Amino acid sequence: MTRSVLCLSVLLAGATLLLSLLLPAQQSFHQDSARWQNKRDLVAALAITDLSLSSEARYTRHVSQADLFSAFQDFPASFEHFPTGSMIPPRPAGYSGRVLFESAQRVRP
């Protein structure tokens, strides 16, 4: 029996360690308001709109400011920016442009 008791306690210890990492993380980050407030002050001061993750292309550096329709934003022969380009698509929402055809047979005055 000692073996199974040992094994169960090792599993239990692992689970405790894991939970002691995960649960406080779950709770404390909302309480750590100073940390977030400092960053918000910074965002407000510089009017920052995007995370500075990848600076290789406009649509990956300023994800929310880039557009979908300019094909070659960086230079005319730009490659698809692998791998970030495949992970960060141009901003998916917020466009209102649309194609409108007007009939040529409309009666003109």
Add this chain to the structure above:
Amino acid sequence: MILNLKLLEYSLSSLWRRKEKNLALVSVYALVIATLGSVLLLTHALKTEALMTLTAAPEIVVQRTLGGRHELIPIAYARTISEFPGVGRVTPRVWGYYYDSLVKANLTLIGIEGYHEQLELLEGRFPQAPDECVIGAGVADAFGPQIGDFLVLEDSSKRRSEFRVSGIFRSASNLLTNDLVVVQEAALREFFAMPAELATDLTVQVYNSREVGTIAKKISYLLPDSRPITRDELLHTYDSLFNWRSGMMLAVFVSALMAFLILAWDRATGISAEERREIGILKALGWETSHVLGAKLREALLLSLTAFMAGLLLAWWHVFVLGAPLLMPLLKGWSVLFPEFDLPPVVDLYQLAVLGCVTIIPYLACTLIPAWKAASSDPDDVMRG
């Protein structure tokens, strides 16, 4: 209770008997969990960072498009917009990019105007003269200047501009300021040679957040060549950007998971002749099918729980202690290797629970189904040799 412990005892001795094989399996399993877990932890941390900080971003950013491309926006538009009811300050922003071909770094140059209060995350002070600048820790790291040093940029007419570094953003703010160079607006205009009546874009302050959508619509109606981007859209962008269902990384690692499951299936269906014989003998000695399955279930659970916990701990260590060195290159791209980010150690327990389900349950199935097949046949095969 006794039966449970005894079957556990049997499972342990059975695992121990094939320790090399099981150790290898646990390692591979834990590695798969660690990779998937790292992706989930990292993207969730980034998403949290974005959603928690960018709530302070401007309510509306108005860009101008011309011929389907971004174009500088006339400052006169600001006057039109500020006359809308409910609109507070409309501020023209001057910002742009600067590419350094030597380090191959793309810097983001931002111009600021007026007096700014001292920030906790800024070491030093904001530029107070046209020849001063504040840089992100990533820039400092890549080019090596300290506070007091000079940052030398060449402008479009090959004229050199020198900026004294008056401050460096603390690395805790790297996710926001990594590649920034902040100078006074007038200096930046001069550097970019931007006409005085134009700006890069406009930020619009809206008093009542419920009116943001209406005002954005009004702006695009009255100024048809403008494109307003609201803060909600911006947050939505980040919400879906790192959404764990999207993303190439997850797709790649899901295939890693599939490969592992195929391995597990192979191992399990190729349940060795030795194991099959063992099951037959136990059955002949009076074990019921449920006993055999109970023992095998304990084996599989012990193995997969150990691997799951080890994998998650490994992922935690990788992402929050080491700063995800194996995944960051994928996010940062080829541009420049910037220093580690200060990732908030936040987790989404729901995601981890899902991760547990999609890895543990298929493994259990892969192991139990063949064991069940072997255990439910008559033990009479054993007798007949």
Add this chain to the structure above:
Amino acid sequence: MTLAIDHISSRPLIRVDEVSKIYHQGKPAEVRALQNISLEIFAGEVVALSGPSGSGKSTLLSLIGCMSRPTQGTIYLQERRVSRLPEAFLARIRRETYGFVFQQYHLLRDVSVLDNLLFPLYPAAMPMKTMRERALVLLETFSLTDKEKTKVRRLSGGEQQRVALARALMADPPIIIADEPTAHLDAELTAELLTMLTELHAEGRTIIIATHDPVVHQSSLISRRVALRHGQLADAENSRGGQ
């Protein structure tokens, strides 16, 4: 022991009634292993099943030992129809009523002698400590005490035979079923095994042995001999038995 073995009972302990066993029925590989066998075994008997290989000895033993079910016919254990009981009951009967000694011993080769002895008792509601004590007693009986921690693969044939017999006795079963127990033993070890079986019989156990070893067959231990040919009883007279 779940079965109280009554020596003077006139009713058979085991009754095999018109039993046939067909493997792979309806397929090209169909094998008629047993055809219409009827046999009665009484408590305290030592029955020897004989016959050439392929005559159905092992199949009959596995049917009696509740390891498989007959295709036709019925098997009674103490007048209980066991051949139609659910799987869990059969497992329980195997565990508590029968001790098996297989032709190939069927020990787990990478496991220690002691652990091999413990296997039959895992499903029983008995603490590990008691199981271990019982195993140690049996190891002493079979002079295997010094081999307790040795892996079975390191044992000689005679030692493996003794481990197999000790394992069969772990649950203290009233009936011992042995399939060609002497197949891998020399004359000396065969004699030793017969002595051990004689002792078990003296303790009141019923023993069923399948063998074509003449030494076993002619031993004074055997109280009845049953011959099988091509899945049928060669000598119908001996099928009734009784003292």
